[in-house]
Amino acid sequence: MTATQPMLLPAYDHQPGTGPTLVFLHYWGGSARTWDLVVDRLPRRDVLTIDFRGWSRSSGLPGPCALRQLADDTLAVLADAGVTDYVLVGHSMGGKVAQLVAAARPAGLRGIVLVGSGPAKPAAHITPEYQEALSHAYDSDESVAGARDHILTATELPASIKAQIATDSRAGADAASTEWPLHGIAEDITEHTRMISVPALVVAGENDQVEPVDVLRDNLVPYLPQIEFTVIPTTGHLIPLEAPADLVDAITAFAPAA
Numbered sequence: 655m656t657a658t659q660p661m662l663l664p665a666y667d668h669q670p671g672t673g674p675t676l677v678f679l680h681y682w683g684g685s686a687r688t689w690d691l692v693v694d695r696l697p698r699r700d701v702l703t704i705d706f707r708g709w710s711r712s713s714g715l716p717g718p719c720a721l722r723q724l725a726d727d728t729l730a731v732l733a734d735a736g737v738t739d740y741v742l743v744g745h746s747m748g749g750k751v752a753q754l755v756a757a758a759r760p761a762g763l764r765g766i767v768l769v770g771s772g773p774a775k776p777a778a779h780i781t782p783e784y785q786e787a788l789s790h791a792y793d794s795d796e797s798v799a800g801a802r803d804h805i806l807t808a809t810e811l812p813a814s815i816k817a818q819i820a821t822d823s824r825a826g827a828d829a830a831s832t833e834w835p836l837h838g839i840a841e842d843i844t845e846h847t848r849m850i851s852v853p854a855l856v857v858a859g860e861n862d863q864v865e866p867v868d869v870l871r872d873n874l875v876p877y878l879p880q881i882e883f884t885v886i887p888t889t890g891h892l893i894p895l896e897a898p899a900d901l902v903d904a905i906t907a908f909a910p911a912a
Contacts, residue, residue, distance in 0.1 A: 664727050665711035668735045671700040672911040674764050675740040678703045679748030682834040683823040685710035691898035708830025717829035721838045725754040741909040743767040757846035765853040770865045770891050773873035774847035776840050788835035798823045808861035808890030853880040855908040859889040
């Protein structure tokens with residue numbers, strides 16, 4: 655009989671502190687360090703950040719890198735870290751993963767914070783042509799810079815953060831880089847999102863071109879229970895990097911330390 659092989663876990667970082675644990679899930683092209691400016695403002699909180707399968711330190715893990723796999727990975731990481739009382743904080747693609755995790759109603763989940771999240775119902779502009787173009791956004795340093803400066807952000811960022819975005823965007827395995835634009839972004843998960851039973855906070859960026867305020871109101875909010883909705887002024891899609899202080903205020907008001 656062949657022994658069952660242990661599951662290969664994504665890389666993660668766990669900062670011990672006061673609970674409930676804030677579990678941060680990054681965007682397509684991001685990494686655990688996308689949340690550094692947020693985590694730095696939460697010095698006493700119990701915090702867990704993950705490099706999704708196919709990205710950054712987890713780029714060597716085998717596929718698939720589909721949303722359901724990322725959700726399963728998240729639950730496996732929580733079990734490995736011994737986290738039993740937590741709030742999921744998902745950004746963009748990570749928000750869609752958070753919805754799938756929450757739909758399973760795992761023990762210990764108190765709530766979800768969806769930051770510029772992929773909506774439950776894909777927006778009307780998510781056409782095959784749009785998806786094909788998006789799948790090439792990270793093909794080169796030039797395309798990454800163009801996406802970063804003209805689509806993903808609406809505020810000026812420090813050079814060090816710009817460099818981090820560029821590095822992380824180019825650090826994805828091929829399977830991870832194409833999975834979201836060609837498949838995950840167009841996946842309708844409304845039946846799952848309707849199953850969420852915990853409170854939800856949706857955080858939108860006023861000038862987000864990727865997941866605009868109206869898309870989140872129309873294609874995400876109607877499928878969530880006990881919803882709070884907040885708009886952060888001036889920011890674009892990369893809210894954790896553009897407005898970390900405002901985001902921390904929103905998160906801690908929704909999920910204060912015990």
